[in-house]
Amino acid sequence: MNKKTIRIVPLGGLGEVGKNMMVYEYEGEILIVDAGLMFPDSDMLGVDYIIPDFDYVLSRRDQVRGIVITHGHEDHIGALHHVLAEVQAPIYATPLTRGLLEVKLARNGALAKADLHTVQAGETAQIGPFQVEFFHVCHSIPDSIGLGIQTPAGLVVHTGDYKFDHTPVDNWPTDFAKLAEFSQRGVLALLADSTNAERAGWTPSERVVDAALDQVFREAQGRIILASFASLVSRMQQVANAAQRYGRKMCFVGTSMVDNAKMARKLGYLDIPDNLLVTIDQALNLPEKQVVIMCTGSQGEPSSILGRLSTGRYRQFDIQSGDTVVLSSHPIPGNEENVYRTINRLFQRGANVLYEGIAAVHVSGHASQEEMKLMINLVRPKFFVPIHGELRQLKQHALLGTQLGIPTENIRVVENGQVIELSEAGLRLAERVPGGYVFVDGSGVGDVTPALMRERESLANDGVMFVHLVLDARSGRLLDAPEIVTRGFMLNADLEDLLEQARQRVEQAVDSANGSLEKDVEKAVRTFFYNELQRAPMIFVSASRV
Amino acid sequence: MNKKTIRIVPLGGLGEVGKNMMVYEYEGEILIVDAGLMFPDSDMLGVDYIIPDFDYVLSRRDQVRGIVITHGHEDHIGALHHVLAEVQAPIYATPLTRGLLEVKLARNGALAKADLHTVQAGETAQIGPFQVEFFHVCHSIPDSIGLGIQTPAGLVVHTGDYKFDHTPVDNWPTDFAKLAEFSQRGVLALLADSTNAERAGWTPSERVVDAALDQVFREAQGRIILASFASLVSRMQQVANAAQRYGRKMCFVGTSMVDNAKMARKLGYLDIPDNLLVTIDQALNLPEKQVVIMCTGSQGEPSSILGRLSTGRYRQFDIQSGDTVVLSSHPIPGNEENVYRTINRLFQRGANVLYEGIAAVHVSGHASQEEMKLMINLVRPKFFVPIHGELRQLKQHALLGTQLGIPTENIRVVENGQVIELSEAGLRLAERVPGGYVFVDGSGVGDVTPALMRERESLANDGVMFVHLVLDARSGRLLDAPEIVTRGFMLNADLEDLLEQARQRVEQAVDSANGSLEKDVEKAVRTFFYNELQRAPMIFVSASRV
Structure with missing residues (x-):
């Protein structure tokens, strides 16, 4: 052996x-x-x-x-x-x-x-x-x-x-x-x-999407906007085939989708005749029944083209009544909220929206x-x-x-x-x-650790509060009113009275501090806000001694 | 008319x-x-x-x-x-x-x-x-x-x-x-x-859950732990019926589930004989094949009993190899991540886990x-x-x-x-x-506004940085090194060099400030960190003039 x-x-x-x-x-x-x-x-x-x-x-x-x-x-x-x-x-x-x-x-x-x-x-x-x-x-x-x-x-x-x-x-x-x-x-x-x-x-064949797309193209009275992944080359082919059958011009928008389509056509993985394709400017000037626009955003990403269309923040055009929007994808676990929020917003803007839950537009x-x-x-x-x-x-x-x-x-x-x-x-x-x-995260690879993530979660749930003290180096007395700044805790407009009271607690804590001044002040502030609001922001106390 | x-x-x-x-x-x-x-x-x-x-x-x-x-x-x-x-x-x-x-x-x-x-x-x-x-x-x-x-x-x-x-x-x-x-x-x-x-x-009848539970009870070789909503009274009845058929004692754990079961029995909505029920202490002393425990946590809430069992933080007992855990519920949209994370963790601890995706344990x-x-x-x-x-x-x-x-x-x-x-x-x-x-949020009703939510989101995504300056009231010169405190931005251990450089930028900005000192300092800090890390934390600058 x-x-x-x-x-x-x-x-x-x-x-x-x-x-x-x-x-x-x-x-x-x-x-x-x-x-x-x-x-x-x-x-x-x-x-x-x-x-x-x-x-x-x-x-x-x-x-x-x-x-x-x-x-x-x-x-x-x-x-x-x-x-x-x-x-x-x-x-x-x-x-x-x-x-x-x-x-x-x-x-x-x-x-x-x-x-x-x-x-x-x-x-x-x-x-x-x-x-x-x-x-x-x-x-x-x-x-x-x-x-x-x-x-x-x-x-x-x-x-x-x-x-x-x-x-x-x-x-x-x-x-x-x-x-x-x-x-x-x-x-x-x-x-x-x-x-x-x-x-x-058995997972259904990609071919069943053809039948669903055929129905979409047959019934749509206005523009068709179809969102998918930028890499879903076979879906591009299926949309192109339907566009040809129903006399619509096709337009890719979004850098990654345009780049991938171009590359796939060059390599022969996409069979789309030149005269089928138009630019977005041409598409927007054609009669609505003669256009299908293919873009990214089927995961409801807010910054994607479909995400921006759903909130009216896409530069080149707006969703209008009569548009048919197709999300040709399955929500990746964790994206459901974003996907359904995007669908609801597209409905609010007057589009008819088709998606996996109600039509076989994805397998x-x-x-x-x-x-x-x-x-x-x-x-x-x-x-x-x-x-x-x-x-x-x-x-x-x-x-x-x-x-x-x-x-x-x-x-x-x-x-x-x-x-x-x-x-x-x-x-x-x-x-x-x-x-x-x-x-x-940004240009950082690996420097977001679980500890930092927990810190961010805590910030997000309860907000943060910074207390800064300016003390006389010799006497230890406050030279100025304590500075208290909060973020994500409560809106400042609602906070004024509470902050005034909190400053008094800080002053008392400074006067009566024995041991670590910063810790005593932190405890005083924490106790005060928990009693008032049952909330526990992250609190950080620092002191300058001059 | x-x-x-x-x-x-x-x-x-x-x-x-x-x-x-x-x-x-x-x-x-x-x-x-x-x-x-x-x-x-x-x-x-x-x-x-x-x-x-x-x-x-x-x-x-x-x-x-x-x-x-x-x-x-x-x-x-x-x-x-x-x-x-x-x-x-x-x-x-x-x-x-x-x-x-x-x-x-x-x-x-x-x-x-x-x-x-x-x-x-x-x-x-x-x-x-x-x-x-x-x-x-x-x-x-x-x-x-x-x-x-x-x-x-x-x-x-x-x-x-x-x-x-x-x-x-x-x-x-x-x-x-x-x-x-x-x-x-x-x-x-x-x-x-x-x-x-x-x-x-058509939505299936609640009765199909009976057949699924019957199979679970027939096949389980150890304890059965079934999680559901505290208000799902009919599921309690179904579990009790299966427990009787298969000679297991039943135990409710968790305040809300215990309270609801007690009330429903008193009102006659639950038909469970006294001798079927045991306390958790009794349950843990019975042979494993003679116990079914019903608890909350089917939405994967980390603080629920099932959530704590999945991370080994439940006080009264631990998941052990041979346990069968049933999640008898459908994930509420947005809870999918928590639910599946809980299922994976229960598998890691050696349980056999059954849930809607693979068994008809919920309709x-x-x-x-x-x-x-x-x-x-x-x-x-x-x-x-x-x-x-x-x-x-x-x-x-x-x-x-x-x-x-x-x-x-x-x-x-x-x-x-x-x-x-x-x-x-x-x-x-x-x-x-x-x-x-x-x-x-806590005791506050309505004081968490969309603006505050955006503030929290920004805190969570990029962290926060507070800069405090102590200035001579007359000359406007710094009396102490600038205090820079960050949270959720980077771990401080990684930050020391950068913070030292940032403090120098702050000092330069103070020296050359014309107009608003705080704004100039904020801009200097923001520019510095964006160039270094492509990250944009929330930055807040305050100054004491003494």
Whole structure:
């Protein structure tokens, strides 16, 4: 029996939906699969986005032999420029993924140093000790791949995000034959996408969106405004097809969407004739029934184009009665409030709004339970590790594996940072390495810590109060009335009387202080406001002694 | 033709899910239906809950002839003690609703002054100029009612929250006969619950939960811990029935759940034999297969019992491997993150977790589209006003009305504060009155304004920085180094160098100030930190001149 052991180090995506990043390692040589970002929960205050903690890679940066990106979504590419700032290694991606990467890296000033290699599904690349076979999978973006990784310990199948769509928009189904071939060769381990593990049945084909869009185009009496992700290239094609059928001109707005559409047309992933496209200025001058506008903002982001349209703050045009607005996406968990608020506001402005809840204008890009079972049965792995999902989804996926007869001891549900050692003999949990969140806020990476987050939460819930004292250095007496400034606590107009009383308490506390003056003053102020209002702002006392 | 006109003044629940409150008015005399609260969105920082703006009632407080509460959920009763602090009027409620009201009002010190009247479904009360007939409806809480309000203008049917459950847990279906009778008498207007207007088909019967619970009890090898709302009396009964079938003792934990269960048993709404119930201490000493614990926390509230169990901070016991935890509820929009985080944490602690997404352990208490159609066709109203829902849900409900043949001009979708004048001749939109949010924070009601909320949001996103200067009153020179204090901006350990540089900028700004010293200093600090970090904290500069 082959006793060689590889290490699998999940740095992101196991225990969460987002920031996918996986390390495969053999005798110190490393292959990285994906480097994505995650959007913050609503209580992660002031955080722009989150990237994996890739400390494990940093301390082995000379051992990275390559980075494979499975597809061009943010949760697979969004942290790449942070990785490239520290690690030099060739990057492998299919043409469309590479195109999306180039747009993204250029925006972050990281394109020049990126060593990009185009690969095609069906090809194989030798990356360090790993022979990586790229196979086509369907997902909500074209040109997605999974990986068959021939390692010294055996064959590992890493699905990436996938679904089994028999009628995808680009007519290129998931590569069943390759999966069956892997099975014949013998698969040591399967690492498979768990995002929809709670969803029974099959995920509908992207094709059902065609029928829904057809109805939208048939019935709309005015302009159609369709919002989606900037990377949803197949949705762009579907909208373009409907626009052609119904005699509407199409207009992309928003930098990322315009850039991606341009790149995808150039690479041949989008088949849109020149005469179908118009600029926004041309679109606004056409009769309303002859226009469809495609933009970003389907997650209700307030600063997106749809977000600004919903509040009347978009520079180029306003929503008007008769507009049909389509949100062609599923709210990412945590975005529901923003999405529904945006929908309500669009209704208030007179638009007819269509969205996933009431029309089939979006389908998931991830496999549901029956597809997960099919994947497991096609591949027949010896060991099974669910990836890409919150713990609840990984657990459900593991349960499916058990139901299909994989012995419980051959299935491992692990979260980020839990190193797995895998050989033909078995699958063993090794040490834990850092696998937490790295928050990106402004230009700062990682300097927003949980402690700072708690401080922000406390500020937000109760406000803050600063008390400054000017004291005579010798006598310790106040030289001036105490300065009390509050923010987020109460509006100052309501506070005047209370502040006057609080200043008196401060003066009393200064007069009677023994021990730490600042602490005594803080306690006096805290007690006073809690008694008056049952609120506990963060209080900070400082003193100048002159 | 009867030309008498009534006024319908929606103060809450139209344009949102929650804080339901409706005013019916004829010649100055007022009937109030419900007075509920709403839980804050995640960006309403530091707000405990939201109540309707009932300014309209306050300026007519002597004209209120009665308050009818349709059922005992927080979104129908939670603002009542705030109303009673200002308004004296008899309150009408069915026995269970009254029991829940008494528990709630007692907790808020408002029970003594509440003039409570028990009514039964089927009875009629004369409330000012309104003859109000209470009819039974099914909902996720027993003893819910809708209202047939005979007004001087005609008969108005106000459904309250309802569903058409043919096999409810208490075997008491919605009163079809009464609805048909209303129809025979002729219904001027229907005001009906829109919560599930986006959901096709029929809402499943509460009875399907029985089958799911049966499976849970059959398969659980250890303790069962079931979380739900404290007011979900029918779920308590279902759990008790399953406990009896499977030889487990039942234990309620948490004050509100214990109080409500006690009251419901006393009033005969819960049929649980004494020997089935044990205290938590007894429960923890029984063999694990002989216990089911029922508690609150199904919305993932961090301070609830389930929330504390998920983080290991519950005083009385810990989650252990082998526990089965059931979340028997649907996440209220905005709570998804907390709910799923709690589920993941419970899995991490070794529990098997069952929840709506993967088992039928909860059903909605609100009518779906086919039930809404049935309601409209049973009642055949002349005019139709969807209530209880966000704008998107009110719009969908209106669309159903149109599909059933109600003329578009007889349907009105309005939001809170839009007064409707209704007579046999027509339905007219009159003036707008205040209908916004009133935030409750600590003991403060209404003093958290949108401006203050924006201040808190800004604090939370970027932190705050206070700069204090001590100046010589005559020369204007600094007497001490500038004091700079930050919170929520960066951890102080990371800041030292930057703060030293910032202090130098402040000193330069003081030296070169012309015009407003404080503004010049603020600008210098803002520019410095933005250039260094691309972050813009709230900055406040004050000066003592001594």
